[in-house]
Amino acid sequence: MRKFLDAVTALIAFACALLALALLGGLVYVIVQKGGPAISWGFFTEQIRLVGAAGGIFWNLIGTLILLLTAFLASAPIAIALALMERVWLKSETSRSILRTGLYAINGVPSIVFGIFGFIVLVQWCGWGKSWLAGGLILAMVILPTVTVALMERLKAIPAKYVEAAAGLGLSRSQIIWAVLLRQSWGGLITGSLLGLARAAGEVAPIMFTATIFAGAAMPHAIKESPVLSLPYHIFILAQDSFDPGVGSKLWGSALVLLGLVFSLSLAALPTRLRIHEEAHHG
Amino acid sequence: MDKRPNILQTSQLSVSVPSRTLVRDVTVGITENQVFGLIGPSGAGKSTVLRALNRMTDLVPGLKVTGDVQLHGRSIFAPGTDANALRAKVGMLFQQPVVFPASIVDNVLFGARRLQSLSKSVQAELAESALQEAALWSEVKDRLKAPAAKLSVGQQQRLCLARALATKPEVILMDEPTSALDPRSTEAIEALIKRLKSRHTIVLVTHNLRQARNVGDQLAFIGVRDGVGQLLCEGTVESVLNRTDVAEVDEYVCCQ
Ligand SMILES: Nc1ncnc2c1ncn2[C@@H]1O[C@H](COP(=O)(O)OP(=O)(O)OP(=O)(O)O)[C@@H](O)[C@H]1O
Ligand SMILES: [Mg+2]
Numbered sequence: 094m095r096k097f098l099d100a101v102t103a104l105i106a107f108a109c110a111l112l113a114l115a116l117l118g119g120l121v122y123v124i125v126q127k128g129g130p131a132i133s134w135g136f137f138t139e140q141i142r143l144v145g146a147a148g149g150i151f152w153n154l155i156g157t158l159i160l161l162l163t164a165f166l167a168s169a170p171i172a173i174a175l176a177l178m179e180r181v182w183l184k185s186e187t188s189r190s191i192l193r194t195g196l197y198a199i200n201g202v203p204s205i206v207f208g209i210f211g212f213i214v215l216v217q218w219c220g221w222g223k224s225w226l227a228g229g230l231i232l233a234m235v236i237l238p239t240v241t242v243a244l245m246e247r248l249k250a251i252p253a254k255y256v257e258a259a260a261g262l263g264l265s266r267s268q269i270i271w272a273v274l275l276r277q278s279w280g281g282l283i284t285g286s287l288l289g290l291a292r293a294a295g296e297v298a299p300i301m302f303t304a305t306i307f308a309g310a311a312m313p314h315a316i317k318e319s320p321v322l323s324l325p326y327h328i329f330i331l332a333q334d335s336f337d338p339g340v341g342s343k344l345w346g347s348a349l350v351l352l353g354l355v356f357s358l359s360l361a362a363l364p365t366r367l368r369i370h371e372e373a374h375h376g
Numbered sequence: 377m378d379k380r381p382n383i384l385q386t387s388q389l390s391v392s393v394p395s396r397t398l399v400r401d402v403t404v405g406i407t408e409n410q411v412f413g414l415i416g417p418s419g420a421g422k423s424t425v426l427r428a429l430n431r432m433t434d435l436v437p438g439l440k441v442t443g444d445v446q447l448h449g450r451s452i453f454a455p456g457t458d459a460n461a462l463r464a465k466v467g468m469l470f471q472q473p474v475v476f477p478a479s480i481v482d483n484v485l486f487g488a489r490r491l492q493s494l495s496k497s498v499q500a501e502l503a504e505s506a507l508q509e510a511a512l513w514s515e516v517k518d519r520l521k522a523p524a525a526k527l528s529v530g531q532q533q534r535l536c537l538a539r540a541l542a543t544k545p546e547v548i549l550m551d552e553p554t555s556a557l558d559p560r561s562t563e564a565i566e567a568l569i570k571r572l573k574s575r576h577t578i579v580l581v582t583h584n585l586r587q588a589r590n591v592g593d594q595l596a597f598i599g600v601r602d603g604v605g606q607l608l609c610e611g612t613v614e615s616v617l618n619r620t621d622v623a624e625v626d627e628y629v630c631c632q
Contacts, residue, residue: 184437258474258536260435262487262543263464272490277477 124349131346141308141322146339150347152311156225156321157354159313160304161290163229168237168289169282176244176278177270193242200238205298207231212302223320225313228304235299236289243285247278280365287362291355297325324351381449383408383577384429384466384547388443391424391433398424399605401443404596406547411573413592413613414581417628420598421605422581426549429579430466431459447547464491467540469550473532480527481520483535488542502542510538511568530561537568547577555583566591585632589613599624 139149175192183189211231215221251274259269293299305323307330313319324347331344382405389402399421406412414422424433431452433439445452452462464487475483484503488494494502503520507513512534516527524535533553540548550569554562569578569591582588588595595617596610601624609619620626 254470254472254474255476257432257435258468258470258476259486260460261430261432261463261468261470262491262540263460263462263467264487264490265460268490272486273476 121352124345124352127342128345128347128349131342132349136346137350140311141327143339146337146343150322150324150327150343150350153322153324153327153347154350154354155312156305156310156323157294157325157351159225159321160228160232160300160323161294163226164232164236164293165286165290167230167233168240169286171233172237172240172244172282172285173275175241176248177274179245180248180274181266181270193245196238196241199234203298204235204296207235208298208300208302211299211304216303221316222318223302223304223306224316225304225319225321226316228300228321228323231299231303232293232296235296236286236293239289239292240282240285243288244278244281247281247284248274251277284362284365287358291358291362294355294358295325295351297329301326301329324354381408382406383448384579385446385449386425386429386443387446389425389428389445390442391421391428392440392442393438394440397604399598402598402607403443404607404610406577406579407594408577409573409575410593411569411578411580411591413588413595414579414598415583415585415588415595415616415628416598416605416608417600417624418583419605420600422598423551424605425598426551426579426581427468429547429549430463430468432463432468434459464543465545466547466549467543467545469533469537469540469548469553471552472556473529473536475524475527475532475535478524479521480516480524480535483524484538484542486539488539488544491543506538506542507535509541509572510534511564512538528561530557530564533557533561533565534568537565541572545576547579548572550578550580552581552583554587562587585617585629589617597622597625597628599628 136149137154138151140151141153142148175196179189179192183192208231211227215227215230216223219227221227255273255277256269259273264272300323304320305326306320307326308322310320310322313321328344328347328351331340331347334340384406385404387403390400391398402425404412414426416422427433428441429445429452431441433441441453447462447466451457452459476486478486481503484506485494485499488502488506489499504513504517507516512531515531516522516535524532527535533556537548537553554565557565566587569580572578573593580588580591592613594610595613597608597616597619598605599608599622600606601608608622608624609616616625617629620629
């Protein structure tokens with residue numbers, strides 16, 4: 094009986110895994126088939142022409158990369174500060190769980206709410222108008238919980254014996270933070286950022302009111318009134334217009350590029366994740 | 377008796393957690409350039425006493441230390457004492473070797489190069505002399521950049537010793553430094569301890585009476601009475617081990 098149950102459980106798990114893989118495979122297949130023909134060298138290097146029906150997505154790609162890089166640079170120091178606070182300074186379990194709950198709450202905020210928040214605070218109140226920086230900061234808020242929690246997990250996995258050994262050598266608390274805690278946990282920061290960015294790369298809601306326009310922007314040179322183009326917003330706009338077959342292939346092409354970008358970000362996170370597991374087993 | 381001054385002197389040293397007292401009223405003097413052994417049953421508080429000697433106890437929330445420890449006649453708990461500087465002077469070697477995930481040479485210099493700024497050449501000299509002092513140089517001199525985790529456990533323990541030595545400590549606290557090691561590595565560490573005491577003072581917690589006899593000059597026995605760890609007797613190694621009138625010592629010695 095037990096064996097039978099085991100077998101059934103394994104079978105169900107296997108079937109679910111297969112289903113998930115099939116869904117993913119089907120998704121990729123459709124997008125590659127429809128978007129593949131649009132992909133060419135020029136698609137990456139040219140800018141939009143004819144309201145998206147012709148040309149490429151050069152500035153959209155650049156714009157999205159600018160937003161993601163800004164989000165990474167803005168979230169990393171805050172994530173480091175929060176994670177260190179949890180590991181080093183917060184002594185009571187209550188304050189730690191308050192911090193964690195706060196992060197999960199931020200994680201649960203719908204991205205459209207972040208978008209509106211950014212619009213009111215940065216675009217209107219600060220008077221930035223649509224700006225790459227506003228979008229980058231809002232995306233930073235979106236990914237902050239992911240980054241911070243990944244870093245916290247990594248910090249928690251550092252055995253106390255290292256901290257003890259460093260203290261025993263006479264290192265001060267800040268030296269221990271640099272030489273032990275951050276040194277051994279930056280992989281968590283990278284992994285968390287890559288996974289967060291993979292998620293954020295495709296979001297339209299946080300950036301549509303704050304940072305991105307459909308056409309007519311290139312490299313931003315200032316903060317105020319300096320929007321960028323972006324891939325997800327491009328797809329969003331084209332999707333509302335996709336009866337034109339010319340637009341349709343560009344739409345699917347853009348979707349394919351976005352998917353490729355997201356997959357590369359997730360894949361890039363893989364090596365450090367694997368290494369973390371390895372260390373956890375051998376350390 | 378020895379006329380040399382005590383480098384470390386504890387008086388009425390007690391350590392407690394909110395719920396109970398772990399060790400009470402430990403008063404011992406530790407003479408310079410000696411190996412001072414601490415023995416006693418498991419859980420009696422040897423590690424706790426040892427850790428109070430360089431204020432590692434500060435790092436454990438809830439642990440309260442009362443009484444005093446004096447290094448060269450100055451209280452280590454006096455206001456204004458830099459606990460980090462103290463720990464560089466009173467180094468520590470743990471039961472399990474703790475090597476950082478870095479190269480051998482980075483491990484040796486892990487503390488030293490952060491405590492003071494050293495030029496590249498001074499760093500290289502310091503690494504060599506520390507490794508020499510820990511009797512590891514000849515085994516690793518060709519692979520200083522190799523990951524330290526690749527070394528055997530016995531080598532790792534000597535690496536940890538070299539790392540502590542690189543910060544030029546006067547006292548080295550050792551908490552059962554050979555209990556994770558094979559007999560040959562144990563022998564190597566014991567030989568090292570005997571050599572090190574010409575320039576350092578060593579406080580050694582051990583469960584191994586043979587080791588205490590082999591390397592120890594003075595010995596203190598910490599046992600449990602009324603549920604609290606206390607210093608039950610001290611003196612030369614043989615005198616302590618022959619104190620059959622102290623029931624705890626008698627039991628401890630004959631059960632080995
Ligand atoms: N932070 C702490 N909180 C509560 N109790 C503690 C703490 N640290 C140590 N103890 C207790 O204090 C007692 C002494 O511990 P200690 O580690 O000093 O013993 P020991 O003599 O070194 O034993 P062993 O030979 O097993 O290493 C033990 O009963 C231990 O459970
Ligand atoms: Mg102990």
